[in-house]
Amino acid sequence: QVQLIESGGGLVQAGGSLRLSCAASGRTFSNHALGWFRQAPGKEREFVAAITWSGNSIKYADSAQGRFAISRDNTKNTVYLQMNSLEPEDTAIYYCVGRSGLWRTSKNEWPYWGQGTQVTVSS
Numbered sequence: 001q002v003q004l005i006e007s008g009g010g011l012v013q014a015g016g017s018l019r020l021s022c023a024a025s026g027r028t029f030s031n032h033a034l035g036w037f038r039q040a041p042g043k044e045r046e047f048v049a050a051i052t053w054s055g056n057s058i059k060y061a062d063s064a065q066g067r068f069a070i071s072r073d074n075t076k077n078t079v080y081l082q083m084n085s086l087e088p089e090d091t092a093i094y095y096c097v098g099r100s101g102l103w104r105t106s107k108n109e110w111p112y113w114g115q116g117t118q119v120t121v122s123s
Helices: none
Strands: 003-007 010-013 018-025 032-039 046-051 058-060 068-073 078-083 092-100 117-122
Touching: 003 092, 018 032, 018 092, 018 117, 032 068, 032 078, 046 068, 046 078, 058 068
Parallel strands: 010 117
Antiparallel strands: 003 018, 018 078, 032 046, 032 092, 046 058, 068 078, 092 117
């Protein structure tokens, strides 16, 4: 059974930073992309960032580009999302995702999901 467990969410003021972590367990994640989606109240779940197993290919949503940085430590089966210059619009539940092969930006193409961690950015 695959488990993705997020941590690191919380409340932060606008302009602040948070670092999310996601630990994967239950199988080997070699050749698996890992990533992050988010869902704000009343909005659809949207792609944030993803990274291939090798780390050679990374994709960011336009909203994350330049402010967020995704990375992974394959020795720990863990993916990170460093979020800087946070804005109230970044308030959402952030979900860790996994899939075999390359990343995708469609939520329907990620079979593995974590339970989510709340990020709240106050103005």
